[in-house]
Amino acid sequence: MTLLLAGLVLAGSLTAGAVPWEPWSDQAFARARAEKRLVLLDVGAEWCHWCHVMDDTTYREPAVLRLLSDRYVPVRVDADAQPDLANRYEDYGWPATIVLDGDGRELVKFRGYIAPERMRSLLEGVLADPTPGPSVAAAVGADVPDNGPADLPAELRDELIALHASRYDEEHGGWGFVHKYLDGDSVEYSLAAKGDADARRARETLDKAARHLIDPIWGGLYQYSDGGVWENPHFEKIASFQADGLRAYSLAYARWRDPSHLRAAQDILRYLRAFLRTPGGAFRPSQDADVVPGRHSAEYFALGDAERRAQGVPRVDPHLYTRENAWIIRALLAYHASTGDDSTRADAVAAARFILERRALPGGGFRHDEKDPGGPYLGDTAAAGIAFVELHRATGDAAWLRHAQAAARFIDGTFRVPGLGGYVTAKPSHAYDRPRPQRDENVTVARLGAALAQASGEGLELSRHALRYLASPEVARRFATASVLLADRDVAEATPAGKAAAH
Numbered sequence: 308m309t310l311l312l313a314g315l316v317l318a319g320s321l322t323a324g325a326v327p328w329e330p331w332s333d334q335a336f337a338r339a340r341a342e343k344r345l346v347l348l349d350v351g352a353e354w355c356h357w358c359h360v361m362d363d364t365t366y367r368e369p370a371v372l373r374l375l376s377d378r379y380v381p382v383r384v385d386a387d388a389q390p391d392l393a394n395r396y397e398d399y400g401w402p403a404t405i406v407l408d409g410d411g412r413e414l415v416k417f418r419g420y421i422a423p424e425r426m427r428s429l430l431e432g433v434l435a436d437p438t439p440g441p442s443v444a445a446a447v448g449a450d451v452p453d454n455g456p457a458d459l460p461a462e463l464r465d466e467l468i469a470l471h472a473s474r475y476d477e478e479h480g481g482w483g484f485v486h487k488y489l490d491g492d493s494v495e496y497s498l499a500a501k502g503d504a505d506a507r508r509a510r511e512t513l514d515k516a517a518r519h520l521i522d523p524i525w526g527g528l529y530q531y532s533d534g535g536v537w538e539n540p541h542f543e544k545i546a547s548f549q550a551d552g553l554r555a556y557s558l559a560y561a562r563w564r565d566p567s568h569l570r571a572a573q574d575i576l577r578y579l580r581a582f583l584r585t586p587g588g589a590f591r592p593s594q595d596a597d598v599v600p601g602r603h604s605a606e607y608f609a610l611g612d613a614e615r616r617a618q619g620v621p622r623v624d625p626h627l628y629t630r631e632n633a634w635i636i637r638a639l640l641a642y643h644a645s646t647g648d649d650s651t652r653a654d655a656v657a658a659a660r661f662i663l664e665r666r667a668l669p670g671g672g673f674r675h676d677e678k679d680p681g682g683p684y685l686g687d688t689a690a691a692g693i694a695f696v697e698l699h700r701a702t703g704d705a706a707w708l709r710h711a712q713a714a715a716r717f718i719d720g721t722f723r724v725p726g727l728g729g730y731v732t733a734k735p736s737h738a739y740d741r742p743r744p745q746r747d748e749n750v751t752v753a754r755l756g757a758a759l760a761q762a763s764g765e766g767l768e769l770s771r772h773a774l775r776y777l778a779s780p781e782v783a784r785r786f787a788t789a790s791v792l793l794a795d796r797d798v799a800e801a802t803p804a805g806k807a808a809a810h
Contacts, residue, residue, distance in 0.1 A: 728775025
C-alpha cells in the first residue's frame with residue numbers, strides 16, 4: 308500500500324516538461340491576439356505513454372522551445388478533466404496537437420506523437436502559412452447534422468446491423484482491425500442478439516481479451532493491443548475499460564454461466580478494489596502505463612507482484628470524477644445481478660453516495676470533479692442518471708429513481724440543442740468553447756430515458772430527442788454501430804407496444 312500511495316504523487320505527464328503551459332481560457336486567446344501569437348493546444352491524459360514521450364523529447368528540444376517561446380501561447384488540457392475538449396478532438400487520439408489563431412480558428416490538427424524535428428518543421432510551416440479553418444467560436448449546435456427521425460428507420464437499422472457484423476475481424480477476433488480491445492457495447496449487443504454468429508463473436512472477443520488484456524498479477528483490463536493482434540497490449544488501465552469489461556463479463560456469465568467469464572469479471576473487480584477505490588468508496592479514473600514516464604513497460608508487466616513493487620507502482624490519477632464513478636457503479640450492479648454478490652451492490656451504493664454528497668449541482672445535475680475548469684458536462688449527469696435507475700432496480704429504493712428523474716430534467720433543461728436533435732456535450736463556459744453533441748453521450752441519454760420509461764412510464768421524450776441526433780446516418784454509421792442499436796432497442800422495448808410484446 309505504501310508503494311501504491313507513493314505512485315499517486317509521482318509527477319504525471321501533464322505537469323512535466325520545460326514548456327510554460329497555460330490552461331484553456333479566454334485569457335490565453337487574449338494574450339495571443341495582443342502579442343500576435345498563435346495558440347498551440349496540447350490535449351493529453353495522465354495515463355498516456357506517448358504524452359510522456361513527447362514531454363521528454365519534443366517539448367525539451369531547444370528549437371521547439373524557442374519557437375513556442377517566441378511565437379506561440381502553449382495551452383495544455385487534460386482530456387479526462389475536460390470532457391468537452393476531449394470530445395471535440397477525440398478522433399485525434401492522445402496526444403492531440405492543435406494550432407489555433409488568436410480568434411480561436413483552427414489552423415491545423417495533428418494526431419499522436421510528433422518527434423522533435425517534425426514538430427519544429429510543423430510549427431515553422433504554420434507560421435509561414437496561417438490559413439484559418441472554421442471558427443471555434445461558432446454557435447452552440449453549429450456542427451449538429453440534419454435531424455433524423457425520432458425513431459431509427461428500419462432501413463438504417465438493417466444497415467447498422469450489417470455494419471456491426473462486417474466490422475468484426477473474423478481472422479483475429481474482435482471488432483476493428485487496427486486496435487484490439489473489448490468494446491463493451493458490441494459485446495452487449497451481440498449477447499442479446501438471437502443469431503449464433505453474434506454469440507460466437509461475443510464469446511470469441513471475451514475469450515481473447517481475457518487471455519491477452521487482463522493483467523494476470525494485479526487484475527484489471529489493459530486499454531488495447533495494437534498492430535491488429537491481441538498480443539501487443541498497451542498497459543494503461545482506464546476506468547471506462549474496467550467498467551466495460553466488468554459489465555461485459557458479468558452479462559456473459561449471466562447468459563452462459565461459464566466459469567472463465569466469472570474469473571475474468573473477478574479479476575477486474577479485484578483490481579478496482581485494490582488500486583482505484585478510495586477509502587471513501589469512490590473510484591479513481593486511471594492508472595498509468597509507465598513506471599518511469601515515457602519508458603515502455605512491457606518488461607515490468609511481465610514480472611510478478613513483488614518484483615513489480617520493488618521497482619515502484621505506476622501512477623494512479625487521484626481525481627474523482629462523477630462520470631467514471633457512474634460507469635463503475637453500473638458495472639458493479641451487473642456483477643451483482645449475475646452473481647448475487649451483495650458486496651458489489653454495497654460498493655455501488657457507496658460510490659453513488661459519494662457523487663451525491665460531493666459532486667451534486669442544484670437542480671439534479673453533477674459536476675465532473677471537485678472543481679471544474681468549465682461545464683457542467685453532459686456525460687457526468689447522463690452517466691449518473693442511468694446508474695441511479697439501475698440502483699433503483701437493484702435496491703428497490705425509490706430515492707434512487709427520484710435522483711434519476713432529477714438528472715433527466717437537468718439534462719433536458721441544460722444541454723438540449725434548440726430546434727435540433729440531441730444534447731450538447733457541455734454548457735459553454737468560455738468564448739472559445741464549442742459544445743456540440745457527442746454520439747456516446749447521446750446514446751447514454753437515450754438509454755437513460757428508456758430506463759426511466761420502464762421504471763416510471765416517463766422519459767421517452769428525452770430518448771426521442773437524443774435519437775433525432777443518433778438517427779442521422781452520418782452519426783449512426785460511425786464505429787461502433789452497436790451503441791446506437793442498443794439505444795434503439797431500449798427505446799423500442801420501453802414503448803407501450805414493446806412492453807406488450809415482452810409480455
